[in-house]
Amino acid sequence: MSERVDLQEFIGAFAVEAEEIVAAANTSLLEIDVAIGQGTVRPRAVRDLFRALHTIKGLAGMIGVEPIVEIAHALETLVRAADGAGGVLDRRAVEVALQGIGAIAERVRAVAERETIDEAPEGLLEAIAEAAARGCAPIAMAPIPPEWHARLSPGERQQLALALQTSDPVWTLSFTPSETNASRGITIASVRARLGAVGEIVKVIPRAIAATAGGQTGVAFDLLIISNATQAVIAEIAATELDGVIAVVAPAAAPGRQITEVMDVTGVGAEPPAPIERDDLPAVGRAVVRVELSRLDELQDQLSLLIVSRFRLEREISSLAELGHDVRRIREVAQIQGRQLRDLRRAILRARMVPVSEVLEPLSLLVRSLARSSQRDVRLELDGCDAELDKAVADRLLPALIHLVRNAVDHAIEPPEHRVASGKPRVGTVRVSCLEVAGNFLEVIVTDDGRGIDRAAIALRAKRPIDDEATLLEVLTSPGFSTREVPTTTSGRGLGMDIVRRITVSDLGGKLSVTTHPGEGTAFTLRVPVTIAVMDVFSFQCGPQSFVVPAVVVEEIFEVLPEMLVVPPNAGTSTISPADRQASKWPRAALALIERRGHAIPIVSLGTLLAIDSGERARKALVIQRNGDRIAFTVDRMIGRQEVVVRAIDDPLVNVPGIAGATDLGDGRPTLVLDLNELGTIARQRGVS
Amino acid sequence: MIRTLHVTFRVGTADYALPAAQVLHLESFVTATHVPGAPPYVAGLVQVRGRVVPVVDLRARFGLPPVERTIDHRVVVVQVGTRVAGLLVDSAREVLQLDETSFEKPPEVIERQSAGFVTAVATVAKRLFLLIDVPRIIGEELTHG
Numbered sequence: 159m160s161e162r163v164d165l166q167e168f169i170g171a172f173a174v175e176a177e178e179i180v181a182a183a184n185t186s187l188l189e190i191d192v193a194i195g196q197g198t199v200r201p202r203a204v205r206d207l208f209r210a211l212h213t214i215k216g217l218a219g220m221i222g223v224e225p226i227v228e229i230a231h232a233l234e235t236l237v238r239a240a241d242g243a244g245g246v247l248d249r250r251a252v253e254v255a256l257q258g259i260g261a262i263a264e265r266v267r268a269v270a271e272r273e274t275i276d277e278a279p280e281g282l283l284e285a286i287a288e289a290a291a292r293g294c295a296p297i298a299m300a301p302i303p304p305e306w307h308a309r310l311s312p313g314e315r316q317q318l319a320l321a322l323q324t325s326d327p328v329w330t331l332s333f334t335p336s337e338t339n340a341s342r343g344i345t346i347a348s349v350r351a352r353l354g355a356v357g358e359i360v361k362v363i364p365r366a367i368a369a370t371a372g373g374q375t376g377v378a379f380d381l382l383i384i385s386n387a388t389q390a391v392i393a394e395i396a397a398t399e400l401d402g403v404i405a406v407v408a409p410a411a412a413p414g415r416q417i418t419e420v421m422d423v424t425g426v427g428a429e430p431p432a433p434i435e436r437d438d439l440p441a442v443g444r445a446v447v448r449v450e451l452s453r454l455d456e457l458q459d460q461l462s463l464l465i466v467s468r469f470r471l472e473r474e475i476s477s478l479a480e481l482g483h484d485v486r487r488i489r490e491v492a493q494i495q496g497r498q499l500r501d502l503r504r505a506i507l508r509a510r511m512v513p514v515s516e517v518l519e520p521l522s523l524l525v526r527s528l529a530r531s532s533q534r535d536v537r538l539e540l541d542g543c544d545a546e547l548d549k550a551v552a553d554r555l556l557p558a559l560i561h562l563v564r565n566a567v568d569h570a571i572e573p574p575e576h577r578v579a580s581g582k583p584r585v586g587t588v589r590v591s592c593l594e595v596a597g598n599f600l601e602v603i604v605t606d607d608g609r610g611i612d613r614a615a616i617a618l619r620a621k622r623p624i625d626d627e628a629t630l631l632e633v634l635t636s637p638g639f640s641t642r643e644v645p646t647t648t649s650g651r652g653l654g655m656d657i658v659r660r661i662t663v664s665d666l667g668g669k670l671s672v673t674t675h676p677g678e679g680t681a682f683t684l685r686v687p688v689t690i691a692v693m694d695v696f697s698f699q700c701g702p703q704s705f706v707v708p709a710v711v712v713e714e715i716f717e718v719l720p721e722m723l724v725v726p727p728n729a730g731t732s733t734i735s736p737a738d739r740q741a742s743k744w745p746r747a748a749l750a751l752i753e754r755r756g757h758a759i760p761i762v763s764l765g766t767l768l769a770i771d772s773g774e775r776a777r778k779a780l781v782i783q784r785n786g787d788r789i790a791f792t793v794d795r796m797i798g799r800q801e802v803v804v805r806a807i808d809d810p811l812v813n814v815p816g817i818a819g820a821t822d823l824g825d826g827r828p829t830l831v832l833d834l835n836e837l838g839t840i841a842r843q844r845g846v847s
Numbered sequence: 848m849i850r851t852l853h854v855t856f857r858v859g860t861a862d863y864a865l866p867a868a869q870v871l872h873l874e875s876f877v878t879a880t881h882v883p884g885a886p887p888y889v890a891g892l893v894q895v896r897g898r899v900v901p902v903v904d905l906r907a908r909f910g911l912p913p914v915e916r917t918i919d920h921r922v923v924v925v926q927v928g929t930r931v932a933g934l935l936v937d938s939a940r941e942v943l944q945l946d947e948t949s950f951e952k953p954p955e956v957i958e959r960q961s962a963g964f965v966t967a968v969a970t971v972a973k974r975l976f977l978l979i980d981v982p983r984i985i986g987e988e989l990t991h992g
Contacts, residue, residue, distance in 0.1 A: 703881060768883035809930055811901040811986055812892060814884035820892055820899045828880045828892040828899045 172221055173270030180263045183210040188520040191252050208237045225278050226265050232283050233258045236290040251289045256527055258286055302406050314360050321384040328407040333396045334378040344397045346379055352395045357385025451549050454510050462803035466822050507689050514592050515543035517552040521563055528567040535574045535584055536567050541591035548689040558661040562604040562682050570608030598688045605681040611674040628785045631672045635659035693804045697797040700764050701771025707832050711782050718779040723750040761790040762841045782834045789838040804831055850944040856936040858905045864976040869925050873939050876920040890935050902933035925981055932985045945969050
């Protein structure tokens with residue numbers, strides 16, 4: 159092997175790693191931008207960004223790509239300045255950093271594709287240097303009393319500094335709980351909640367005082383808050399004298415961006431605590447605890463084990479009953495336990511819910527940066543996104559939404575002059591709206607007012623007619639399909655529409671649909687379950703294996719006898735050849751017809767379709783319906799209906815269409831969860847091919 | 848000399864070695880849930896400590912004829928990046944310190960014949976251990992395909 163080959167291999171590895179790091183850097187920047195929008199800071203994101211830039215500089219240096227090294231180095235300087243200042247970058251710095259990272263991404267791509275690598279874009283390095291020199295807005299510190307100063311964390315100081323920049327008044331006050339106050343419903347919890355509603359609580363410090371006969375409980379609380387409320391309002395909330403509320407930064411005299419004291423950053427050592435965000439404050443007097451998702455996952459894993467052992471308990475009770483034992487009492491206990499388990503499950507699920515808007519934060523920056531790079535005028539609207547969703551579902555959903563939004567900006571929204579010419583507002587709109595629907599589902603709708611999808615062009619490209627929106631969606635989401643003629647910098651790489659479908663349908667067990675009108679726009683609807691953890695399923699036996707399917711997709715189950723099937727001509731054979739087994743693909747499945755409620759519906763042997771069985775012992779059929787089209791699958795026998803904990807199986811080794819996940823029916827072995835909708839599509843395709 | 852802990856196991860008539868750092872644990876093998884439509888060398892899914900893990904049958908992967916399952920069969924659970932997969936082997940052998948500097952490139956003919964699965968050969972007390980390319984075996988290319 160020659161040296162050249164080795165270098166080529168290394169370049170490939172560089173490209174893969176560099177792309178990941180660029181993506182990570184972008185994510186950090188998005189986070190920082192969102193924080194700026196909220197008037198908070200994310201020192202951790204700034205540090206992540208710094209680390210990403212540093213790594214990419216090192217990587218690029220190793221293979222001698224000087225332009226990347228230069229840009230990364232300049233950005234590093236900029237970010238280091240921000241990190242030194244406790245994590246503050248201003249909007250203009252973010253803008254410049256985005257451009258810089260974009261330029262790095264372009265050059266990484268050029269390296270990967272073995273093209274010549276351009277010098278850094280003209281003016282970019284200068285712009286970055288200028289932003290760095292501007293010093294990322296030196297932080298002013300509110301003139302807070304020294305006894306407070308020492309007790310604030312860097313994050314809290316940051317919060318104060320930002321308040322100072324935005325000229326928000328800062329106050330200190332004390333609250334003393336007493337029996338009198340308690341009888342009027344005024345407690346530290348209510349004070350926190352009500353102050354939280356009119357401003358931001360920076361810090362609450364309890365302090366011991368002498369307990370008095372007047373009912374004081376021996377503790378008082380000193381509070382430091384940022385609020386636009388008047389002194390009187392604050393005093394009333396805290397049940398304190400008017401002059402007990404001291405304006406540290408008075409409403410009128412707020413010094414704006416003037417610097418009174420440069421912020422002390424020497425204390426920034428350990429990870430500063432996350433700044434308090436307005437949204438995180440309790441609504442009605444409840445305390446809030448931040449918990450890592452992994453801990454909730456752990457809790458849920460324990461719960462699933464409990465649910466599994468409950469199945470086993472029921473099984474044991476049944477076999478005792480079969481032996482003629484009196485099991486009424488124990489069954490009663492088991493039933494109570496079942497209800498308690500359900501309540502526990504609900505409580506855990508509730509703990510995992512987050513507002514959708516929280517997860518959608520990165521979208522606004524995405525739209526902004528896409529609009530710039532594709533020279534479109536676009537506005538993002540979020541609607542009804544205070545609906546709640548399991549954090550895990552939300553996290554999985556985000557890549558799908560990012561892709562849809564990216565597509566909308568890149569391909570759907572017309573250039574401003576075209577829009578004006580066709581009588582549309584100059585600024586295009588991409589809207590993400592959320593709608594809670596029955597059955598514990600949430601619909602997330604991504605709408606644009608762009609040009610709409612050109613069915614004729616798609617039909618031409620797919621070489622098949624497109625009569626309805628279901629077919630359109632099928633074509634759009636088939637792997638590798640793309641309408642893009644010219645590769646753009648933002649789209650076409652990585653995720654395709656097939657991924658959107660996979661996330662929505664296979665990973666989350668939801669539904670994807672599209673409506674589009676030429677010249678008016680397109681709407682994609684993602685209907686996803688609010689939680690994914692527990693699913694109501696039918697279990698059944700098919701050949702040597704048992705499977706489950708989500709109960710919601712099954713329209714009906716009926717007894718089927720071989721003589722009820724009408725086998726049309728050319729229906730193929732229902733036996734499996736050994737070659738088919740080997741081919742790791744399903745064989746051609748025979749579609750027959752069956753009469754059901756006055757309609758002829760296609761019916762297919764699930765065993766044959768999955769290449770695991772001849773389907774001769776099949777005695778039951780499950781009917782599913784999608785967009786009015788029904789299809790029936792025959793299975794050997796039904797086992798039952800139960801609630802199971804579904805785990806996604808996303809390893810590429812077992813990433814097979816039609817298989818949505820795995821569950822444990824109580825025997826300690828995985829049982830496959832089938833996606834009958836997808837299998838229906840496969841059966842239809844096999845049937846006609 | 849850099850000595851690294853390796854887990855060794857047997858498939859067919861050959862001994863194989865994997866850096867212990869890649870191995871999460873060893874499990875006995877009873878049965879796996881067949882996954883219709885998965886590649887033929889995927890034995891199926893097993894549940895390992897609450898986690899659902901795909902298992903690659905190394906006999907099938909290496910083109911060896913299937914054998915009756917015995918109590919010696921083991922699943923070597925490996926982690927590659929974020930992926931966790933099981934390797935079904937005929938039997939697990941001892942854990943050895945192998946000197947990485949003594950690894951040799953396999954003869955080219957073997958490398959070709961083994962479809963690149965074998966990356967190096969180690970000799971310990973006249974016994975040969977084949978080092979294998981786990982990402983390749985669990986189909987890392989599937990991730991991008």
